[in-house]
Amino acid sequence: MQADNKNANKSEEETIIDSIAARESQKSAEQKAQDKEKCEQYVKNGLKRDVTVQFLFERLLQLGCRPPENLIRCVDCGTKPIAGGFGVVEEIDITDETKKSSSQKANSSCTQTQEEINKLIAKQNDGNAKLKLLPDIFLCQQNIQNETHARESMAHELIHAIDMCRTKMDPINNCIHMACTEIRAENLAGECHWVRELQRGRMGTNFVGHGAECVKRRAIRSVKANPNCAEKAAEYVDAAFDRCFKDTFPFDRHPNLR
Numbered sequence: 001m002q003a004d005n006k007n008a009n010k011s012e013e014e015t016i017i018d019s020i021a022a023r024e025s026q027k028s029a030e031q032k033a034q035d036k037e038k039c040e041q042y043v044k045n046g047l048k049r050d051v052t053v054q055f056l057f058e059r060l061l062q063l064g065c066r067p068p069e070n071l072i073r074c075v076d077c078g079t080k081p082i083a084g085g086f087g088v089v090e091e092i093d094i095t096d097e098t099k100k101s102s103s104q105k106a107n108s109s110c111t112q113t114q115e116e117i118n119k120l121i122a123k124q125n126d127g128n129a130k131l132k133l134l135p136d137i138f139l140c141q142q143n144i145q146n147e148t149h150a151r152e153s154m155a156h157e158l159i160h161a162i163d164m165c166r167t168k169m170d171p172i173n174n175c176i177h178m179a180c181t182e183i184r185a186e187n188l189a190g191e192c193h194w195v196r197e198l199q200r201g202r203m204g205t206n207f208v209g210h211g212a213e214c215v216k217r218r219a220i221r222s223v224k225a226n227p228n229c230a231e232k233a234a235e236y237v238d239a240a241f242d243r244c245f246k247d248t249f250p251f252d253r254h255p256n257l258r
Contacts, residue, residue, distance in 0.1 A: 023142075027142075032076065032141075032142070035141040035142050036074050036076075036141045038141070038144075039074035039139055039141035039144050039150065040074050040141075042139075042144060042147050042150035042151075043072050043073075043074060043139065043150065043154065045147060045150075046147075046150060046151050046154050047072070050151050050154075052151065052155050052190075052255060053151060053154050053155055053158065055250075055251075056155060056158040056159065056161075056162065056250070057158060059162060059250040060158065060161055060162055060165060063162065063165045063166055064165070065161070065164075065165035067161065068136075071136070071137055071161075072137045072138075072139065072154060072157070073136075073137070073138050073139070074138070074139050074140075074141040074144075075138045075139070075140065075141065076140075076141060076142065077138075077140035077141075077142065077143065080140060080143075081143070082140055082143065083139065083140055083143050083144060083149060083152075083153040084137065084138055084139040084140055084144075084153040084154075084156070084157055085137075085138055085157065086136070086137055086157040086160040086161065121172065121226075121227050121228060122227075124172075124173075125228075137154070137157040137158070137161065139153055139154070151190075152189050152190045152191050152196075153189075155188070155189040155190065156185040156186070156189035156191060157185070159181070159184055159185040159188055159189060160181050160185055162249075162250060163180075163181040163184065164181075166249070169181060171226070172226065172228065173228060175223065175226065175228060175229035175232070175233075175236040176236055176239060176240050178222075178223055178226055178229055178236070179219060179223050179229075179233075179236040179237045179239070179240040179241075179244070180240040180243070180244040180247075181244075182218075182219040182222040182223060182237075183215055183216075183219045183237065183240060183241060183244040183245055184244050184245075184247055186214070186215040186218045186219050186222075187211075187215045187245055187254070188248060188251065188254065188255060190255065190256065191214075191218065192211050192214035192215050192218065193211075193256060194210065194211070197210060197214055212245065215245060216237055216238075216241060219237045219241075220233050220234050220237045223236055223237060
């Protein structure tokens with residue numbers, strides 16, 4: 001009975017993390033290498049064959065932002081319940097003695113823990129550092145389910161890259177900026193298509209307006225990951241929603257309607 005109560009009190013995310021941990025603990029080194037190989041093949045296929053991924057990558061170049069080599073990488077994300085992510089936080093230390101700044105790149109991508117990010121943000125809030133987000137896209141090799149899932153994840157992160165390129169976006173410090181780019185990425189990458197929601201068991205019978213509900217729900221979850229924005233994540237998403245949900249750049253219309 002106690003065990004049942006404990007499981008009942010777990011959040012959905014905690015349950016997913018436990019499931020990933022159990023699954024990964026049973027994998028051999030060879031199986032993990034196979035995960036990486038499969039993920040890397042998905043990335044290659046996306047860049048060579050998928051019209052949406054190709055379009056977004058080409059648009060990034062047309063905007064004048066040349067991505068670094070190996071922009072999209074497959075990494076081991078441990079028990080993080082995510083398909084991928086964008087950006088690595090770079091710390092610029094500021095010392096009163098020298099009045100100079102020195103750049104220090106933190107652990108890349110998925111190897112940056114939430115605790116490390118929280119510490120960097122706290123350091124900035126105390127006036128001891130400045131932070132900026134560097135372009136970096138990673139896919140979590142153990143969580144990518146299939147090629148469609150990989151394509152959607154790549155498109156999601158490339159939309160973030162485009163937003164960083166075309167605007168002076170500061171998602172670390174400006175919660176409206178973060179909310180907007182998350183709304184756009186969730187809306188345009190296909191992750192809230194009704195088929196995907198049906199697979200997640202979230203569709204129910206309410207088809208009308210469910211796409212917007214999905215985008216809002218997932219955007220709030222992403223914004224909560226930023227300690228600067230976590231407390232009022234829903235408010236930030238609500239404030240940015242109408243304008244950013246309608247913004248389909250760089251598409252001339254929503255990709256699902258093309």
